[in-house]
Amino acid sequence: MSAETIPVRRGEPRRLPNLKWIAGMGAALAAWGAAYSQLVAVSEWLVSLLPVDRASHLGAALAFFFYDTPKVLMLLTLIVFAMGVVRSYFSPEKTRALLAGRREGLGNVMAAGLGVLTPFCSCSAVPLFIGFVSAGIPLGVTFSFLIAAPMVNEVALALLFGLVGWKVALTYLGFGLGVAIIAGWVIGRLRLEGWLQDWVKDIRTGGGIVVPDERMSFVDRVRLGIETVRDIVGRVWIWIIVGIAAGALIHGYVPADLMVRIMGADAWWSVPAAVLIGIPMYTNAAGIVPVVEALLGKGAALGTTLAFMMSVIALSLPEMIILRKVLTLRLIAVFVGVVGTGILAVGFLFNMLFH
């Protein structure tokens, strides 16, 4: 990252603050790395302060908790910051302009990818949906975006990476995008535009309104990254601690053979069961990943566990209630059916491949 590549605004001395910010970021990264490398030592030291035998179950669970909690929070902070900076280059309005006029197929692929990169919050889901559809973006392409945006998010990826490993994180990324692309494409093929709420069909803005691009300096983007960290990590840290505590309990007290029987690869019905159980469950990735990690450790099959996680995040009742304002019940049913089938397929495929 060199200072030359940063757009310099005329009449403003940008160079000096940039250097200061770059130096600050470098120092923060170095501090981060130093702290990260000491996590094991610190967690062991903390356990040694407590009146518990390190070799006991409780000692192991505590060491796990003291190590995993700061590790995950640190990884999350770094990844959320990076995504915050990356996302400052995208906006739903720019994404809409990129997707308008795209055919299905390539449009679905682009929409799913942009769903990951575009800043999105669920309270914005309805305006975004209407904004996309009324600009002439095909319904199926819009759905690819709306499925990928919440399901493949940096919190889920950071936690999977930190707790389960990069292979599973990449797998989740790939297959999450796959489900979003294919489910959106199928919904597009079904030609369900007539199943939108009537008032939505009447809005045709043509996407003509262009929001003036707010120019951002490098410092603005870094500030936005920090703000994103404050917002997201500030919101999810409690879930992570609760999730890791729940995971520690599963580690310590749930017998492994029980989990193998219920969620193992041989129990074929466990995949649909995991998807069904996941729908009414509403938590974010932060709470679910530590539990997922513990389930995997106890012998639950990878496919079943991933299906459970995708279902919890992608098919949530509150989001459906929000979308009810723009979609008819029939269309919501199709949406759940198609996405659910995609998640089932991922679950079965993984249980078969990694048996």
Place this chain on the structure above:
Amino acid sequence: MKDVKVLGPGCKRCEAVEAMVRTAAAKLGIGVKVEKVTDYAEIAKFGIASTPGIVIDGKVVHAGGLPKEGALEAWLRA
């Protein structure tokens, strides 16, 4: 008197934006009439795809997230 509309279904950020508008206007000594638009169909008519949005005298100036304070003051002064 500027006519300012804050577009958003009523999430935390929408309220924060409304407060920002009032604070900035008071600071600049500009009279504003702030109206919150929460109806999805009404919001959609302005053509934005992300909330909160800001409309000043009928013109969309911002969509998605909190605006920068400096930018907000510039829009109000314009």
